[in-house]
Amino acid sequence: MSAGAVPIEARARTASGPAPLNRPNLRARLGRMVLPVYTGLVVIYLFLPIAVMIAFSFNNPAGHQNITWQGFTVEHYLSVWGRPDITGPMITSLAVALVSTVLATTLGTLMGLALTRYEFRGRGLTSTLIFLPMASPEVILGASLLSLFVSVGVQRGFLTILIAHVMFNISYVVVTVRARIAGFNRTLEEAAMDLGATEWTTFRKVTFPLIFPGILAAALLAFALSIDDYVITTFAAGATRTFPLWVFGVSRIGVPPEVNVLGTLIFVVAGFFILVNVWLQRRSAAAARSRPT
């Protein structure tokens, strides 16, 4: 990032003329610093709890409560794997997130395609049906599902959690995929058709590659929402414990540092995937720029 900042700085200097140090200019430059500095402070604010989480994953607490700094240790990074009471719920969470992501991404992408590619009766109604779950507080989604499960007499567990997660993820997938489809040029598809491609070939060779980044982004979002969900899951879970449910359950007696370890690891893995994604996007953008036109 610092390598990228240098040329911008240099450009700004040449643009603002050869005498950057006279008074009004200095004031203007300080004035221009306010927003970036402010943004930096907000970023720090956003990362404060994360920093606390990471720091306390290295803490060596005396008792149950991992709330005051006692000493540095990496012991919990090893001991966490021998605690099935923590890794068990984590595995449940991962399984729910994986399956619900696949299902919701498939169902949501199809809906997104229908809404952007076709004119049909009932569009408005469909849009509303997709929008409403996002406009409902999670506690209502969870409570209404619980009402259904109790009324029908279903045993709550893994399957009901899965049902709930697919439900709340579909809308987010549709919105993400739709934004991507709406953003690209339809003439590309028309060109393919003009050149004799069938509808299916056009979809396979033109439409799908173009909307794929949107589908990927939607899947990432669905996964993140699913693995993190507490509120809806608590209503749908019965006796099954996902990771957030387990953490909330023990938070009254004291959260063991192993929880911070898993939280840190998830954070690092997610950060890694996102950075790789950004790097790939930048690379493909750079490749597109250097390609002869």
Add this chain to the structure above:
Amino acid sequence: MPRRFRWTVPYLFLVPGGLWLLAFFVVPMVVMASVSLQQGSLAQGYAMTFNFGIYAETIARWSSQFLRSIEYAVIVTVLTVLIGYPMAYTIAFRGGRAKNILLLLVILPFFTSFIIRTLSWKLLLADNGIVLGTLKEWGLLDSGFRLIATPIAVISGLTYNFLPFMVLPLYVALEKVDPRLIEAANDLYASRVQGFLRVTLPLSLPGLFAGSLLTFIPAVGDFVNAQILGSPDTTMIGNVIERLFLSNNDYPQAAALGFILMAAILAMVLVYARLIGSDKLTTG
């Protein structure tokens, strides 16, 4: 596919997802409404008695928690605008090459579990924790001063947790604003403040609307922040619904409360959708 069946294509695409939403979103809402009108107990079973009186009873009993939730959610929404707008503005207009990185920095903290994040806030706000403990040691604060278990703690937790829901839609709206429009305003002798108030701000209103909905709605129904950071005096309506459903098993009353909250929010959303069009809400 033969030409005369072409019209079925969009419906085929919609059916699987649509049925899922119908079965696990619409039907549960109807069931919840029906449960609210039933009477009985978990042990003896429930019978439909069309007990509409429960609504008046429920509103009377929990009105203070209802009002408190709305009050907190309004404050949270205003705070997220105040914190988030300058940030979204900076990323959109001044981000340059760092735009994507900055957006990532906004989202990245939220890849950590909601519960763990909120528990970390509890640590930060603790009576003798990192922040308050230090300030007390320096003598800057009275030793009896506390944040945890106060409305401030709950509101700060909610603000933190829902900030990205405000920043992202604001950014999307601001990013679409053509900088040439602002230049044009400046060329026509508008000051920078006037240019902002009369060009940028009106053009960012859709983002502000969307962000307010996305922040207000989860905030008004949240119970995690109030439970972890608050006290019995900061109980929100979400806490009541959760407790009635999961601890007390008082399904009719819990369902009635849920239905009232949903109806209130739905009314609000419909007014919003009328104002800016529901299509805009789902396309961003």
